[in-house]
Amino acid sequence: LCGHISEKTFKFVIVGGGIAGVTCVEQLSSQIPSSEVALITAGPHIKAVTNYKQVSRTLEEFDVEEKPSSVLEEKYPNLTFIQSGVKALNTQSHFVETTDGRVFGYEKLCICSGGRPKLLTQDNPYVLGIRDTDSAQEFQKRLCKAKRIVVVGNGGIALELVYEVEGCEVIWAVKDKAIGNTFFDAGAAQFLIPSLEADKPEKTAPCKRPRYTTEEPAPGASQTFTAEPGSALGPDWHEGIVLRGAEQVRQVSVEYQCEVEKIFTSEELLSSPQQTLRPKTEGSWPVYVQLTNGKTFGCDFVVSATGVVPNTEPFLHGNNFALADDGGLQVNDQMMTSVPDVYAAGDVCTACWDHSPLWQQMRLWTQARQMGWYAGRCMAAHVLSEQIELDFCFELFSHITRFFNYKVVLLGKFNGQGLGPDHELLVRCTKGQEYVKVVLSDGRMVGAVLIGETDLEETFENLILNRMDLTPYGEDLLNPDIDIEDYFD
Numbered sequence: 001l002c003g004h005i006s007e008k009t010f011k012f013v014i015v016g017g018g019i020a021g022v023t024c025v026e027q028l029s030s031q032i033p034s035s036e037v038a039l040i041t042a043g044p045h046i047k048a049v050t051n052y053k054q055v056s057r058t059l060e061e062f063d064v065e066e067k068p069s070s071v072l073e074e075k076y077p078n079l080t081f082i083q084s085g086v087k088a089l090n091t092q093s094h095f096v097e098t099t100d101g102r103v104f105g106y107e108k109l110c111i112c113s114g115g116r117p118k119l120l121t122q123d124n125p126y127v128l129g130i131r132d133t134d135s136a137q138e139f140q141k142r143l144c145k146a147k148r149i150v151v152v153g154n155g156g157i158a159l160e161l162v163y164e165v166e167g168c169e170v171i172w173a174v175k176d177k178a179i180g181n182t183f184f185d186a187g188a189a190q191f192l193i194p195s196l197e198a199d200k201p202e203k204t205a206p207c208k209r210p211r212y213t214t215e216e217p218a219p220g221a222s223q224t225f226t227a228e229p230g231s232a233l234g235p236d237w238h239e240g241i242v243l244r245g246a247e248q249v250r251q252v253s254v255e256y257q258c259e260v261e262k263i264f265t266s267e268e269l270l271s272s273p274q275q276t277l278r279p280k281t282e283g284s285w286p287v288y289v290q291l292t293n294g295k296t297f298g299c300d301f302v303v304s305a306t307g308v309v310p311n312t313e314p315f316l317h318g319n320n321f322a323l324a325d326d327g328g329l330q331v332n333d334q335m336m337t338s339v340p341d342v343y344a345a346g347d348v349c350t351a352c353w354d355h356s357p358l359w360q361q362m363r364l365w366t367q368a369r370q371m372g373w374y375a376g377r378c379m380a381a382h383v384l385s386e387q388i389e390l391d392f393c394f395e396l397f398s399h400i401t402r403f404f405n406y407k408v409v410l411l412g413k414f415n416g417q418g419l420g421p422d423h424e425l426l427v428r429c430t431k432g433q434e435y436v437k438v439v440l441s442d443g444r445m446v447g448a449v450l451i452g453e454t455d456l457e458e459t460f461e462n463l464i465l466n467r468m469d470l471t472p473y474g475e476d477l478l479n480p481d482i483d484i485e486d487y488f489d
């Protein structure tokens with residue numbers, strides 16, 4: 001960037017129009033309305049949080065809408081929207097350079113560039129990831145002609161896909177002994193598995209959440225930005241699109257405790273000596289997946305639902321950012337990276353402060369919002385030379401979502417993460433109705449998994465936050481004949 005003259009210098013520059021970036025912009029604009037803020041993002045749309053509802057002290061629910069950037073600009077006159085990717089950053093001179101060749105100065109910068117799918121293999125046309133509207137559309141396009149797909153991964157996307165896909169055979173390959181390892185233990189998995197075999201309940205009411213934009217880009221509009229990823233999808237992304245394959249019925253088979261050994265095409269199969277790559281399945285398929293359990297499945301395509309990689313690439317060259325083991329930009333309890341005046345929030349960053357014993361980072365919509373909001377507050381406080389303390393939302397991990405048509409609430413160390421063998425579990429389960437698991441450490445509740453309409457989230461959240469010794473209550477904690485709320489009044 002040497003020798004570049006910046007077009008304009010802003011007090012605050014935010015990169016990324018996903019939930020983290022947009023929330024950061026909103027926070028800065030409302031805290032210091034007179035300051036000049038620029039939002040630089042690769043696409044013409046931004047993601048906005050709507051219908052925000054604080055369910056309890058730490059649990060929150062909201063909808064997400066994909067909107068044209070003009071909506072933000074109209075709301076915040078101090079905001080300049082710049083539609084372009086950022087291709088380079090000079091943190092010494094405080095400049096960013098965009099893919100369309102412009103240079104902008106900043107006083108404080110917040111990187112909210114999200115993540116991209118961590119695919120099993122790059123550049124294999126039969127291996128798809130799902131992240132943004134474009135990739136979801138591509139998936140839908142391929143699915144409508146597909147008779148069989150292989151889904152690899154055991155986290156959020158795989159859980160959603162195997163349940164939502166209709167009219168297609170789904171082979172689901174997971175590394176673990178049970179499904180959904182990022183969210184559940186084996187007990188919860190056992191509770192959920194019958195939903196994959198049963199007929200799905202008819203969707204009674206249409207989803208009230210707004211759909212994501214699925215329009216084709218305006219002619220000429222996308223050319224410059226096709227290499228840039230869009231914002232991540234989020235709650236109910238699959239409600240807006242038909243996920244139906246070419247068969248009459250859905251059939252899901254889970255292959256446990258295996259990974260992908262090899263992915264090869266039908267041409268490679270035919271040319272292999274003595275057909276060493278002999279598939280165990282009938283028929284001819286465009287692509288084959290050989291698993292470490294010795295089985296090989298032919299399929300129309302593979303979905304790699306194997307996590308995300310933080311989008312740090314354009315910011316690293318020539319700069320000295322400290323990166324975490326997962327590749328995220330390390331941030332401290334003020335959302336500051338290791339480089340002066342550069343902050344980060346959302347999927348691109350890794351929270352490297354001393355976490356509360358009840359919180360952990362997961363790359364989720366809620367955390368992207370909380371981090372963007374808190375980063376905005378920190379940036380504003382720092383230019384005003386004010387002190388700011390880590391927000392309360394980082395005290396307790398909490399997440400509300402839906403899997404297999406059940407409401408799912410996760411609190412604290414819901415899977416006993418990092419607790420070692422010194423913890424106790426209490427479980428209550430009614431088949432097809434609810435699964436309640438409580439994690440106790442030293443007599444205190446430190447985590448919970450609530451599946452179904454349990455109505456226990458607020459009480460359990462309070463019990464966790466109060467750190468009360470629950471030893472005297474024993475198993476009565478989950479006794480369905482005791483109204484637990486009255487019990488602790």
Ligand SMILES: Cc1cc2nc3c(=O)[nH]c(=O)nc-3n(C[C@H](O)[C@H](O)[C@H](O)COP(=O)(O)OP(=O)(O)OC[C@H]3O[C@@H](n4cnc5c(N)ncnc54)[C@H](O)[C@@H]3O)c2cc1C
Binds near residue numbers: 018040132
């Ligand atoms: C299919 C799917 C379902 C999900 N479901 C849920 C759910 O139910 N609940 C939940 O809590 N979370 C869910 N998530 C996770 C959630 O969507 C993400 O954690 C969250 O959206 C991350 O927000 P972000 O703002 O950090 O990043 P992103 O939304 O990825 O936004 C990053 C932004 O940066 C822009 N950008 C990237 N690189 C550049 C660059 N070089 N220059 C300029 N701009 C750039 C992108 O265009 C984008 O606008 C889901 C994710 C996926 C993929």
Ligand SMILES: NC(=O)C1=CN([C@@H]2O[C@H](COP(=O)(O)OP(=O)(O)OC[C@H]3O[C@@H](n4cnc5c(N)ncnc54)[C@H](OP(=O)(O)O)[C@@H]3O)[C@@H](O)[C@H]2O)C=CC1
Binds near residue numbers: 156260
């Ligand atoms: N409702 C919700 O809350 C949803 C949230 N999301 C979020 O979106 C993001 C993307 O979702 P997703 O891609 O499912 O990521 P997740 O991080 O949720 O899950 C990734 C899964 O893939 C497994 N995995 C990683 N590498 C391999 C490999 N080489 N072979 C086989 N399995 C592998 C991981 O196992 P291991 O953990 O052992 O490495 C893990 O089970 C995540 O941040 C997720 O939290 C997505 C959908 C719904």
